[in-house]
Amino acid sequence: MLATPHTRQRRKEARPQELLDAALELFVEHGFAATRMEEVATLAGASKGTLYLYYPSKQELLKAVIRERLSNEIEAGALEVAQHRGSHADLLRNLLVHWWLRVFDSPASGVFKLIITEVRSFPDLAEYYFREVVEPGSQLIGGVLRRGVAAGEFRPVNVEAAVHSLVLPMVMLCLLKHSLGACAPVESLLDPRKFVHEHIDLVLSGLATPPTKPAAAARKHR
Numbered sequence: 001m002l003a004t005p006h007t008r009q010r011r012k013e014a015r016p017q018e019l020l021d022a023a024l025e026l027f028v029e030h031g032f033a034a035t036r037m038e039e040v041a042t043l044a045g046a047s048k049g050t051l052y053l054y055y056p057s058k059q060e061l062l063k064a065v066i067r068e069r070l071s072n073e074i075e076a077g078a079l080e081v082a083q084h085r086g087s088h089a090d091l092l093r094n095l096l097v098h099w100w101l102r103v104f105d106s107p108a109s110g111v112f113k114l115i116i117t118e119v120r121s122f123p124d125l126a127e128y129y130f131r132e133v134v135e136p137g138s139q140l141i142g143g144v145l146r147r148g149v150a151a152g153e154f155r156p157v158n159v160e161a162a163v164h165s166l167v168l169p170m171v172m173l174c175l176l177k178h179s180l181g182a183c184a185p186v187e188s189l190l191d192p193r194k195f196v197h198e199h200i201d202l203v204l205s206g207l208a209t210p211p212t213k214p215a216a217a218a219r220k221h222r
Contacts, residue, residue, distance in 0.1 A: 088148030
């Protein structure tokens with residue numbers, strides 16, 4: 001069956017995604033420094049020229065992977081925050097549980113391994129990751145925490161430390177998947193989905209403003 005112009009157009013539009021998928025797979029399996037652009041093109045079923053047409057360097061290719069796999073998720077989270085009506089605890093729970101489980105269950109979980117193991121040798125990538133992922137992600141979660149404190153729903157806390165408490169164990173879960181998890185399923189060590197839910201509930205419980213004791217309330221109104 002001959003490809004129609006419409007089919008060829010759809011194939012052309014899909015090509016960047018295929019290149020990014022192949023790049024992430026090879027970067028995680030072999031490391032960023034050890035992966036050659038030709039290998040990415042071959043795995044994606046594209047020519048090397050096509051790869052360079054979209055991504056002129058390997059650094060730009062990894063930046064595109066980070067943007068497509070993580071930055072876009074943060075932007076989607078910002079939209080969810082803007083549209084949310086309800087408690088700040090429910091917002092953080094829904095936002096973080098859904099976000100982290102989507103990331104964990106997808107190849108995007110391998111990006112964290114890449115960043116931790118590779119960026120020391122590539123400071124430009126480290127700066128890009130911090131600017132495009134760490135800063136907006138921290139601002140998004142920190143903003144919800146600050147609004148929760150202002151509303152009296154959360155007790156006053158060090159917001160930066162609270163953001164780290166929510167996020168860093170999730171990063172470690174993804175690292176576990178791509179380290180020990182390469183030898184044995186992560187599920188043999190812990191239930192990732194149960195861990196995500198229970199971890200966020202634990203931190204949110206610590207953030208919650210303690211209920212006013214009846215005796216203290218009675219004294220206040222004397």
